[in-house]
Structure formats: structure tokens, C-alpha cells
Amino acid sequence: xxxxxxxxEAVEAKGHGAFVESYDELEERMVINMGPVHPATHGVLRLVxxxxxxxxxxxxxxxxxxxxxxxxxxxxxxxxxxxxxxTRMDYLAPFFNEHAYSLAVxxxxxxxxxERGQYARMLVSELNRLASHLVWFGTQGLDxxxxxxxxxxxxxxxxxxxxxxxxxxxxxxxxxxxPGGVWEDLPDGWEHAVEDILxxxxxxxxxxxxLLSLNPIFLERTNGVGVISRDDALALGATGPIxxxxxxxxxxRRDMPYEAYSELEFEVPVDTAGDVYARYKVRMVxxxxxxxxxxxxxxxxxxxxxxxxxxxxxxxxxEELNRSxxxxxxxxxxxxxxxxxxxxxxxxxxxxxxxxxGVYAISDGGTSPYRLRVRDPSFANLQTLPVMAKGGFVAxxxxxxxxxxxxxxxxxx
Amino acid sequence: METEWIRANEWLDRAxxxxxxxxxxxxxxxxxxxxxxxxxxxxxxxxxLLHSERRERATLHVMAAGDPPDVPSVVSVWPTAxxxxxxxxxxxxxxxxxxxxxxxxxxxxxxxxxxxxxxxGVGKVPVGFKPQPFLQIEGPGQAAVPDEARxxxxxxxxxxxxxxxxxxxxxxxxx
Numbered sequence: 102x103x104x105x106x107x108x109x110e111a112v113e114a115k116g117h118g119a120f121v122e123s124y125d126e127l128e129e130r131m132v133i134n135m136g137p138v139h140p141a142t143h144g145v146l147r148l149v150x151x152x153x154x155x156x157x158x159x160x161x162x163x164x165x166x167x168x169x170x171x172x173x174x175x176x177x178x179x180x181x182x183x184x185x186x187x188t189r190m191d192y193l194a195p196f197f198n199e200h201a202y203s204l205a206v207x208x209x210x211x212x213x214x215x216e217r218g219q220y221a222r223m224l225v226s227e228l229n230r231l232a233s234h235l236v237w238f239g240t241q242g243l244d245x246x247x248x249x250x251x252x253x254x255x256x257x258x259x260x261x262x263x264x265x266x267x268x269x270x271x272x273x274x275x276x277x278x279x280p281g282g283v284w285e286d287l288p289d290g291w292e293h294a295v296e297d298i299l300x301x302x303x304x305x306x307x308x309x310x311x312l313l314s315l316n317p318i319f320l321e322r323t324n325g326v327g328v329i330s331r332d333d334a335l336a337l338g339a340t341g342p343i344x345x346x347x348x349x350x351x352x353x354r355r356d357m358p359y360e361a362y363s364e365l366e367f368e369v370p371v372d373t374a375g376d377v378y379a380r381y382k383v384r385m386v387x388x389x390x391x392x393x394x395x396x397x398x399x400x401x402x403x404x405x406x407x408x409x410x411x412x413x414x415x416x417x418x419x420e421e422l423n424r425s426x427x428x429x430x431x432x433x434x435x436x437x438x439x440x441x442x443x444x445x446x447x448x449x450x451x452x453x454x455x456x457x458x459g460v461y462a463i464s465d466g467g468t469s470p471y472r473l474r475v476r477d478p479s480f481a482n483l484q485t486l487p488v489m490a491k492g493g494f495v496a497x498x499x500x501x502x503x504x505x506x507x508x509x510x511x512x513x514x
Numbered sequence: 515m516e517t518e519w520i521r522a523n524e525w526l527d528r529a530x531x532x533x534x535x536x537x538x539x540x541x542x543x544x545x546x547x548x549x550x551x552x553x554x555x556x557x558x559x560x561x562x563l564l565h566s567e568r569r570e571r572a573t574l575h576v577m578a579a580g581d582p583p584d585v586p587s588v589v590s591v592w593p594t595a596x597x598x599x600x601x602x603x604x605x606x607x608x609x610x611x612x613x614x615x616x617x618x619x620x621x622x623x624x625x626x627x628x629x630x631x632x633x634x635g636v637g638k639v640p641v642g643f644k645p646q647p648f649l650q651i652e653g654p655g656q657a658a659v660p661d662e663a664r665x666x667x668x669x670x671x672x673x674x675x676x677x678x679x680x681x682x683x684x685x686x687x688x689x
Contacts, residue, residue: 165620172605173630336670338539338594357569444550446517448541448562448573459541461560465550472630476541476562484597488670513620 130158137166143240143502144509146483150495157498160490162483167513175473179439180206180280183470187460188274190475191511193236196222196229197453198475198511199278201460204359204449206280209442209464212414215406218282219360224295224398225268225277226451227391231302232261233454234388238309241381241503245322250312257305264294281415282408295399299392306388313381323378327489327501330375337488338481341456342387343505346372346379353452365397377504387454414440439468455479455506477511517573525576526586537563537572539592544602545575546632557583557608578608587613593670605630614673 136147145166151159171190175183187202188195200222207214214222235258242250262272267288269275277284313319329339334347344351352369354362370386372379408415416435417428442464450459456478465471482505489505490498520528541562547553555577563572578585587610589596599610600619607628610616618625627634668674 165618165622168620170629333670335538336593338592351566356566357571446560446573448571450540457540459562461541461543461562463545463550471549472543472545474541474543474560476543480597481594484594 137163143507146502146507146509146512148486148498150498152495155494155496157490157493157495160487160498162486164483164509164512167509169513171514172473172475175470177469179468180442180470181435181439183473184279185274185276187473187475188276189510190514191453191455191458191477191479191508192273193233193508194229194453194455194458194511195273195275196225196278197451197458199276200226201449201451201453201458201475202462202473203278203280204451205447205460205462206442208447208449209445209462210280210414211443212281212409212411214282214360214409216361216403217286217405218407218409220398220402221283221287221407222278223360223362223365224287224395224402225265225275225283227394227398228261228264228295228298230454231388231391231395232258232265234384234391235261237384237454237503237506240506241500242313244499244503245319247313247316247319250309253305253309253312257302260298260301264291264298267291267294279408281411282406284408286407287402292399292402295395299396299399302392303389306385306392310385314385320378322497322500323381323504324376325374326377326493326497327504328374328376329485329489331373333488334375334485337484339456339485340478340481341452341454342380342383343482343485344456345370346383347375348373353450353457357450359449359451364401365394367394377500380504441466441468450476453478455508455511456482475511475514477514479505479507479509479511480514483507483512517575519575519577522576522578522585526588526591528574529588529591532563533591535565536567537565539588539594540564540571542588542595542598542602544606544608544630546606546630548632555579555583557606559585559602559608583608584611585609586611587616589613590672593672604628607631612673 131152133150133152134147135150137145147163147166149159149161149163150157171186175186178186184199184202187198190198235254239251239254239258242248242254265275266272268291269277269284329343329347331348334344334349339347339349340351348371350369350371353359355367355369367390368386370383370390372383412427412431414435416432417425421428422432444464444466446461446463448459448461450457452458457476458478459476461472461474461476462470463472486501486505489501493501539561541560543560545558545560546556547558548556557578559576559578561574561576563574564570565572576585583606585608587595587599589599589610590612596614597619599613600616602608603610603613603616604618604621605628617623621629
């Protein structure tokens with residue numbers, strides 16, 4: 102089934118937001134609009150489904166309902182200020198947005214990040230991966246009727262958000278990782294907070310596995326559902342857990358390491374089934390691996406500067422403003438116009454919970470990005486949905502969407 | 515990381531050669547170079563490629579000449595380019611020849627202009643949502659692209675070559 106039948110085009114012509122149901126008497130096919138406001142579509146994803154009874158014949162994702170022109174807005178910000186915009190894109194993984202952006206700007210500036218800054222970035226990133234996977238765990242369970250998965254997932258996420266609040270002052274949109282390092286040093290007592298998390302989390306993740314991994318209803322609804330082959334996943338540019346569950350052994354942290362990931366030990370889970378259950382297993386192992394990484398980061402956290410202290414890049418410490426004229430001048434220049442970045446282009450990518458999150462930045466030598474492009478993993482991964490959905494039931498489609506884990510803030514930007 | 519500039523008419527052949535070498539497409543973005551120095555054409559698409567065996571990345575700039583800027587589509591080479599090319603069309607008005615479904619992807623279908631162009635003024639254009647979307651049911655809904663741009667596509671979004679009508683007719687009816 103390939104060409105859109107006239108009835109699908111008629112539905113699309115009716116425009117945005119119209120809830121449409123139509124029925125083609127000749128072919129006994131129904132076209133329904135799922136979304137954009139539907140609890141199981143994870144945001145404002147709209148799907149035009151062509152159904153033969155309960156079977157999905159065609160599925161077309163329609164996006165753009167959250168589009169706010171963030172890439173354009175970044176062109177009006179200075180290089181430091183654009184962090185506050187990119188962090189809002191994939192709102193479940195804000196640290197990764199900031200991280201990829203900062204790496205790209207650092208590449209353009211040609212600067213290094215001090216070791217403590219690198220480890221602080223990895224610490225918040227891995228905890229953020231855990232928090233993001235917990236939301237996925239909750240919604241995957243909830244979409245399939247396992248209400249308690251939602252309660253457990255969000256209960257533990259609260260622990261992590263409390264830690265983020267302690268470090269950055271905010272529960273989301275942290276604005277913490279900046280070009281040159283991290284904005285502030287980790288607060289007093291952060292070790293104890295991380296130790297508390299490390300004490301609780303491994304046990305809890307095992308609890309979740311007991312809850313779902315061998316649950317007969319869960320197995321029935323996920324095994325062999327939403328299958329994508331390795332070749333299709335490769336062709337459609339899927340990254341992250343979707344690609345790894347389909348047999349593509351690729352993780353940027355291991356294969357093209359950034360920051361200090363090459364110094365740490367971790368495993369990359371790979372499965373070959375390519376179905377919803379394989380993606381479930383991959384994400385579950387990733388949660389254990391993130392905990393393992395956080396423990397290593399805690400043990401090895403170096404001391405020293407947490408951001409590049411070049412006065413042309415970083416405002417001077419508060420106490421220096423009282424005695425140094427240069428410090429006042431640097432501070433004034435940075436606050437009123439920001440720093441300039443040499444002309445050029447850079448693409449840097451990080452492994453976000455959903456796959457390769459890349460930022461492509463062009464500088465014209467000024468104080469704001471000339472062009473900023475974010476390659477969001479959800480945007481590319483969403484293209485795999487029609488392949489996974491065709492031939493399955495509508496109920497399977499719900500499980501499949503949850504297993505893709507698309508974040509529409511990142512898709513639409 | 516290597517960078518290369520390519521003319522639009524060489525792009526499709528180059529893409530096929532790269533794909534057969536094992537390069538995967540990771541990103542495709544439009545750029546309006548009108549504010550940058552030393553750029554030949556106003557619009558470019560910038561392609562990020564990844565070679566996962568060699569663990570290398572490459573950046574390609576494809577120069578889009580003409581008005582509207584015109585570039586061959588590489589959906590037949592890398593199916594993942596589908597929505598990225600739609601986004602470049604939506605944001606910059608770059609037309610991708612032979613794309614299976616070149617329509618707006620992020621902006622509303624009836625939106626005028628291409629927002630990421632440098633001459634698209636912020637605040638100058640009134641918000642142009644449809645007045646009554648629930649009542650207007652006629653009209654094609656595709657403002658810029660004619661209906662012929664929609665092609666028959668297969669599972670991975672590849673264009674299916676059109677068959678002659680005589681192939682489809684049963685034998686008995688033909689005689």
C-alpha cells in the first residue's frame with residue numbers, strides 16, 4: 102500500500118486540527134485521525150491512519166504542531182544566550198541539547214574544557230539519561246495498561262530532578278552546560294546526593310524488570326510487535342535504542358568518544374529482534390549502565406576548574422570585580438555584547454537517550470550564531486514509525502509509538 | 515573531518531558513490547549564505563555523513579543554483595533524507611527534484627515565505643493561520659507544490675516507477 106488513496110488526501114486537505122473520520126464503502130477502508138491531542142501520542146503527534154478493520158494499512162505522521170522557530174530565535178541570541186533556547190528543544194533530555202551545542206561552539210572557538218568540567222557534564226548527562234528512560238518506562242507501561250509502571254517511573258525520576266535542582270536550580274531547561282564548561286561548580290554535598298541515588302536506583306531498576314520483563318501480558322503485547330529490520334533501520338537513519346535493538350552496534354560514547362568517556366568502562370547493549378520488547382530490553386540495560394557510569398564518575402571526579410577561565414569567554418569571579426579594572430571591563434563586554442566566535446562551521450554530536458543529537462553551527466565571526474541546526478534524533482527516528490506500524494493492529498501502534506519514545510519538542514523545534 | 519563543495523548537478527552521482535562506499539547520511543540542512551563572505555551561490559544544503567566502520571565524519575556543501583534553488587533529491591540513495599529535505603524546502607524554499615512528497619513539514623501548508631531565509635523579517639509578517647480550519651473543507655491544501663509532486667512511494671519512501679495502464683487491465687477485457 103503506497104500511494105495515498107483519494108480519501109487520505111481528502112482528510113489532509115481538511116487542514117490542521119480537524120477530527121475526521123471517513124469510510125470508503127468500496128474498499129471498506131477507514132481513515133482516521135489520531136492526534137494531535139491524544140494521550141498515547143506523546144505530545145502533539147498527529148497520525149493519519151488508514152485502517153482495514155483493526156489492521157493498520159498506512160500510517161502518516163504529521164508534525165509541526167510544536168514548531169516555534171527555535172533555530173531562527175538562536176540567530177538573534179548571543180553565543181551564550183542560545184544555550185537557553187537549545188535546552189528547551191528535547192525537553193526530557195535538556196543536558197544533551199546543551200552539551201551538543203557547547204561542543205560545537207567549543208570546536209569553533211578551539212578551546213578545551215577542564216577535566217572537572219568534563220566529568221560534571223558526564224555526571225549530569227548520565228543522570229539525565231536515567232531520568233529520560235524513566236519517563237519512557239512509565240509511558241510505555243501506561244500506554245499498555247500497566248498503570249503502576251507510570252507511578253514507579255515518575256517516583257524515581259523525582260529523585261533525579263531533585264538532584265538537578267540542587268545542582269542547577271531548575272528541574273528542567275537547566276542552562277547548565279555552557280561553551281567552555283559548566284556554569285557553576287557542583288554544590289557542597291553533591292557526593293552524598295549522588296550516593297543516595299546510587300544506593301536506591303539499582304534496586305529500583307531491578308524492581309521494574311520484575312514488574313514487566315516476564316509479565317505475560319507485557320510479553321504478549323511486545324514480542325514481535327513493531328518490528329523493524331536492521332537494513333530498514335540503517336536506511337531510515339534510526340539511531341539510539343531503536344538502532345541498537347535492530348542489531349546496529351553503534352554508540353557514540355564508545356565509538357567516537359567525546360569528553361572523557363574513553364576513560365570509563367561500560368557496555369553497549371545490542372539486540373537483533375528489532376521489536377518493541379528488544380527496545381525495552383536495550384533501554385533497561387542502558388539504565389543499569391548509566392548507573393554504573395555514574396558510580397565511576399563519582400569515584401574519579403577530579404578537582405580544579407570547572408570551566409574554561411579565559412577572561413574573554415567567562416565572566417570573572419565576583420570578588421575580582423571589586424579590585425580589578427580589567428575584570429570589570431571583561432565583565433561589561435561579556436554582558437553587553439558577548440564573545441565573538443571565529444568564522445567557520447562545526448558539527449558535533451552526542452549520544453542522547455534517543456540517539457545521535459547533533460548540532461551544526463556556522464559563525465560569521467560575530468557574537469551570535471549565523472545558522473544553528475539541530476539534528477534531533479526523534480525527528481529522524483519518527484520516520485521509522487510507518488515501517489513498524491504497517492500490518493499491525495491499532496493497539497500495537499500505541500505500543501510502538503511508546504517504544505520509539507519521540508519527544509515532539511525535539512521533533513518540531 | 516573533511517569538507518567538500520559540490521555542484522548541484524553532480525550531487526546525485528556523488529551521493530550514490532558515497533553510499534556504496536558505506537557513508538551514512540546523518541543530517542541534511544539548508545543554509546542561506548547571503549550574509550557570509552566568499553560563497554558562490556545563495557543557498558546551500560549542508561550534509562553530514564558518517565562512516566561507522568572508519569569512524570569518520572564528512573561535511574558536504576551542495577550549492578543550489580537558480581531561483582527557486584534547485585537540488586536533486588537523494589531520498590532514493592538515503593531514505594532518511596526524506597523529512598530532512600522536506601524541512602529544507604519548508605524553511606528555505608530549496609526545491610528537491612524527484613522528491614516523493616515535497617510538502618511543508620513544520621509550517622502550516624498555506625504558509626507564505628520560508629522562515630529561515632535571511633530576508634524573512636521577524637515580526638514583519640502577520641501570523642497567517644487559516645481563519646476557520648474546521649469549516650473550510652474544499653481546496654487542495656498544498657499551496658506551493660502542485661499535485662504532480664506527489665508520487666507513488668513504497669515502504670521506505672522510494673518513488674515507484676509508474677506503470678502503463680495496459681499492464682493493469684485483465685486479459686479478458688482487452689480482447
